[in-house]
Amino acid sequence: MSENKEFEMGSGLFELASAEGPYEEVIIVRSLGTAKIFVNGKTLYISPNGKLHRLTGKRVGWYSGVFKSTIDDPLTVFPPPPSGPYNKPSPIPDFRKRLHPTKAIFKFPDGTIETAGPANSYVIPLKDNTAQLVISIAMVIGKGTGRYAGARGTVSSLGATWFPYIPGQTLAKSLKTGALFEAKGVHGFRITLAKYQAEPTGESCDYEEEDDKIEDTDSSGYDDAEQDDSDNDEGEDEC
16 A cells, blocks of 8 residues: 555544544645735734645645734733643633634535634744734534535634734734735534434524624635635525
């Protein structure tokens, strides 16, 4: 058996072994693309996009998303570290006031997955006057098409981008609208397909939509011709 074939089988077995129970599947992909900056008044948007590859290195699709913050957020200030004990009830730092709304769409050959959730985001200034933006996002599957129509589950994304940063300056002076930076991410999907789910309980999934005017955040830096937006909406989840 070739080394490449062993790697491909090992990747699939890792994802299979990571699924909990017979009705869940796990997908792990890497993204490589760009992040585009938008500054609209005091609101900061970062729109990443990129090609998706499985652990085998095989390309399997693309993704695009929108991250929202403000230029006044102290992204360079990390929260206080936690303290023990870690094996019984004890105080936990409250991160909720530092979370940033984020949404993303992932398109695979057999369907799309649309997600939204809070991002925990920080900027790490570096010695050479540059900076590392690091983001961990806890998203929920809100809608799917094709094979993923009606799917439920979660998506955990670990993203990073490196960019020039001016120490001591505000984000508004360091990040300008239209700036493009390379962005890389690792995304883990835990999916339960619609065919395995019980009948809906009828509970509402209402949520508040943003009512502020959002500047166009269509990403550039990737080939629009590669985006097949002719999604099959048949059976699409309404929530």
